[in-house]
Amino acid sequence: VAVSIFPLYDIARRVAGDRVAVDLVLPPGRFDHDFEPRPQDFTRFSDARLVVLVGLGLDGWGARIARGTSGAEVLELGPQLSPVPLDAGPLEGKAGGARGLDPHVWLDPVRMAQSAEILAEAYARIDPSDSDGFKARARGVGDSLASLNEELSVRLKPLRQIPIVTFHGSWAYFAARYGLEIAGVVEVSPGREPPPGYLRDLLKLVRDRRVKALFSEPQLSRRPVEVIAQEAGVPIYEVDAIGGTPGLESYEALLRHDAGVFEGALR
Numbered sequence: 001v002a003v004s005i006f007p008l009y010d011i012a013r014r015v016a017g018d019r020v021a022v023d024l025v026l027p028p029g030r031f032d033h034d035f036e037p038r039p040q041d042f043t044r045f046s047d048a049r050l051v052v053l054v055g056l057g058l059d060g061w062g063a064r065i066a067r068g069t070s071g072a073e074v075l076e077l078g079p080q081l082s083p084v085p086l087d088a089g090p091l092e093g094k095a096g097g098a099r100g101l102d103p104h105v106w107l108d109p110v111r112m113a114q115s116a117e118i119l120a121e122a123y124a125r126i127d128p129s130d131s132d133g134f135k136a137r138a139r140g141v142g143d144s145l146a147s148l149n150e151e152l153s154v155r156l157k158p159l160r161q162i163p164i165v166t167f168h169g170s171w172a173y174f175a176a177r178y179g180l181e182i183a184g185v186v187e188v189s190p191g192r193e194p195p196p197g198y199l200r201d202l203l204k205l206v207r208d209r210r211v212k213a214l215f216s217e218p219q220l221s222r223r224p225v226e227v228i229a230q231e232a233g234v235p236i237y238e239v240d241a242i243g244g245t246p247g248l249e250s251y252e253a254l255l256r257h258d259a260g261v262f263e264g265a266l267r
């Protein structure tokens, strides 16, 4: 089984147990939207039976890996996890027209618990003999994510309605789950430059709303967010939507780390 990005991979390997070999496509530290698979990636996954993707335009590079196999099933989790449209907040009207659905569904633990069940069903199609084992492990993952969700709900309650600005538009599902207010997004269409004049409007919003902190991501250049931070005199913190790097080697560790960054910045 080939899985496009680390957060899905961590859930996928835990549901698999030792019955199914699960491997990660996107190397940790790389950006989720514009990865170019290398020749060895196509070789590594040529015998995959299942390719697990986010879909919704995020990981088209993973779909290319799937086309290099001899007929692997492609499972796109994003469309099955109640995706919502990309939303840049009050500046949405200036973000440049219809922008499609937001692919960053994995940053909501409740949606990820559903993905564990979907994965168990997909594995059972490959190896029906361990159908019960896949289901049991998916329940275990679901329990862990339910307690993560309860913990984050309590920890993040004091941060409700404090306006924040994120760089890459990854955090909408996380913010909606825990009541954080995303007042604006620097990079309105993931991986693309904002439209002309947009950053000026965003700077005005940061000042008017007295935004307390800006949030960058380690896989991305900090330059555009640094310009706004400097002009507005607002600090930059770094949250990680992908993880898989040392210290962030489980889905829960990743979300706990990010919750800690939001707490440290806003409390």
Ligand SMILES: [Zn+2]
Pocket: 032, 033, 104, 168, 169, 170, 190
């Ligand atoms: Zn992204």
